[in-house]
Amino acid sequence: MDPILSCQWFDQQGEWELTVRHNGSEWELLASAPSWSESLPFAGPDEVRRLAQAFLDLPAEPEPYEFEWTLSRTEFARTEQERTLFATLAVGLDPDDGHRPYLAYQSSHHLGGNASLGLEVICEDPPVDHLRAQAHAFLTNCPGPPPLRP
Incomplete structure (x- = not known):
């Protein structure tokens, strides 16, 4: 079984998910x-380790905290129909909302010279203990060099 870091939740609209x-x-x-x-490529195992460490390092006390990743995927490269999907994934504590934990994903689509907003997936109050358990299991099963901290 491949190690994963996943957060799924439901609301009145249906099921939402952010998974590496x-x-x-x-x-x-x-x-x-x-x-x-x-779906977008998520770099390599070192970046997954950094994400796992970001979950483990989420402070218990209210304080500024955010890790952010920028991802992209290009389709039909070097043609007139070249499209690029850019996205940002963030893990943090919201300073404008009592330092509540969150996971946030926002994408944008670029076709030629035009850009448009894409998918937005935001999980407020993710199950931090569950994410920390997944992160610990991932780091235990997929050891490597310690993640670099910004």
Whole structure:
């Protein structure tokens, strides 16, 4: 079984998900809303380790905290129909909302000279203990060099 870091939740609209998983030889981020989903390459195992460490390091006390990743995928490269999907994944404590923990994903689509907003998936108050347990299991099962901290 491939180690994953995943957060799923439900609301009145349906099921939402943010998951980093191993897909064959690549790591990918899946962002899913009730009506649509996107997946993007998530660098390599070192970045997954950094994400896991970000979950473990979420402060228990209110204080500024945020880790952010920028991801992209280009389709139909070097053609007139070249499209690029850019996205940001963030893990942090919201300073404008009592330092509540959150996971946030926002994408944008670029086609030629035009850009449009894509999918937004935000989990307020994620199950921090569950994410820390997944992160600990991942780091235990997928050891490597310690993650670099910004």
